[in-house]
Structures are given as C-alpha cells and as structure tokens.
Amino acid sequence: MWSGFSIFAKAGQMSNVEANKQLREKGRLMSASEIDRTLVRLAHQIVEKNEGSQNLGLIGIKRRGFPLAERIAKMISTIEKTPVETGVLDISFYRDDLSTKDKRPVVTNGAIGFDIEGRDVILMDDVLYTGRTIRAALDALFDHGRPRSVQLLVLIDRGHRELPIEAQFVGRHVPTSSREVIEVKLREIDGEEQVLLMELPE
Incomplete structure (x- = not known):
C-alpha cells in the first residue's frame, strides 16, 4: 500500500506507473522476519487486551489489511x-488506489464474511495516515451491524492525521515528512515481504 503526499499535485496529471517510477527508495523499515x-x-x-479470543472477529481492509488479518487470526488460533x-472490507479511491491526501475513500458494498453483531471487532490496515480510510471503514462496519467494540490495528502509523483516529495496536510508529511514502509489500499480494520508505522527487 502506498501512503504519501499527493503525486498528482506534485507531478501533474501523470499515470500511476509514471509517478511510482519517480519514487526514490530511502531505506528498508522492516524485513520479512521483522514483520x-x-x-x-x-x-x-x-489476546491480552480482550482476555481471550472467544468474542473476536478480525476484519482486514482490502488489499493489504486482509492478509494481515488472516495471518494474525491464525496466530491467535x-x-x-x-x-x-x-472478514474483509473493500475500500477503493476515486481516480486511483494511492492512499494520498487528496483521495476520498469509497466503500464497495459487499458482505464482510461473518456476523459482527455484538462482537469485538479488530479492524486492520497496513498503514495509518490521515484517518480517512478508517473513517469510511467504520461507517461501513456499522451498516453491517453493531459490534460491541471496534479496535484498530495497523502495521505502520506514519502520522499526519486529519481526523481524531488512533490505533490501539501498532506495529511500528514511523514519523514521516509529507514527501515521504510508506510502501508495504506482503507475499500474498506482492510476492515479497518488506516495508520500504520512499521519497517523491523535488
């Protein structure tokens, strides 16, 4: 998942492929073993916070939140x-799939995969940035039912929040500038496993 400054604002109306090629790798934040x-x-x-797993349900935000949910569910099991x-929530963006500040998240209607009524739901995503995606996901969740609680888990929290949303479970806090981009690669989707810090050109 990309999470960074608006490429369209910086580089004009170029394609995603052209914009992505201009990103410069600054370093690796996490290896496969660290993930x-x-x-x-x-x-x-x-497990500790919820005193077990009997009422848990894990929901990943598509795309990379869902593999994280499946992996952690197996570990908890x-x-x-x-x-x-x-379960999975399918959230896309107008114009492209980059998680940038000028994109508005849109929830695609569809079944989550299990009944969330009265459950303790752990909502999962790879990167927490402005909070817009999570806000859209929360609205979608409550359209499906009334969970007892909703807790947020993210692999990377990069700051720059625009909404009062915080994660209860964070893999790593990574302070970033507005020109930096977090790229999460997971083997289920990308065929490789790492977290990279990228930067847009001057």
Whole structure:
C-alpha cells in the first residue's frame, strides 16, 4: 500500500506507473522476519487486551489489511486453541488506489464474511495516515451491524492525521515528512515481504 503526499499535485496529471517510477527508495523499515515478529507481538497483545479470543472477529481492509488479518487470526488460533473468524472490507479511491491526501475513500458494498453483531471487532490496515480510510471503514462496519467494540490495528502509523483516529495496536510508529511514502509489500499480494520508505522527487 502506498501512503504519501499527493503525486498528482506534485507531478501533474501523470499515470500511476509514471509517478511510482519517480519514487526514490530511502531505506528498508522492516524485513520479512521483522514483520513476522511484529505480527506475533500484536497477536499476543490482542489476546491480552480482550482476555481471550472467544468474542473476536478480525476484519482486514482490502488489499493489504486482509492478509494481515488472516495471518494474525491464525496466530491467535494457535495461542488460544480456537478458530478466529476473519472478514474483509473493500475500500477503493476515486481516480486511483494511492492512499494520498487528496483521495476520498469509497466503500464497495459487499458482505464482510461473518456476523459482527455484538462482537469485538479488530479492524486492520497496513498503514495509518490521515484517518480517512478508517473513517469510511467504520461507517461501513456499522451498516453491517453493531459490534460491541471496534479496535484498530495497523502495521505502520506514519502520522499526519486529519481526523481524531488512533490505533490501539501498532506495529511500528514511523514519523514521516509529507514527501515521504510508506510502501508495504506482503507475499500474498506482492510476492515479497518488506516495508520500504520512499521519497517523491523535488
């Protein structure tokens, strides 16, 4: 998932491919093994905070939030010796799929995958940025039912919030500038596993 400054504002009306090619890699924030260790830690934190897993339901925001939800659900199932249900919310953006400040998130109607009524829902995404995506996801959740609680988990919190939204479970806090971009790559989608810090050109 890309999460950064508006490429259209910076580079004009270019295609996503052209804009992406201009990004410069500044460094690797997390390796595959670091991601795995972080998810294990987050799984244990979820179990501790919720005193078990009997009422949990994990929902990932498409695209990269869903693989995270599935992985953590398996980890919690191993810890607690009981299955944990998972679901997906499909959120897209007008014009393109870059999570940038000038894009408005749109929820695609569809079944989550399980009944959320009265459940303790863990909503998951790869990067937390302005908070707009999470706001849209929360609205969609409550269209499907009334969970007992909703807790937010993100792999990376990069700051720059525009809405009063905070995550209860955070893999890593990464302070960023408006020109920097967080790129999360997961093996289920990208065929590789790492988190990169990228930068837009001057």
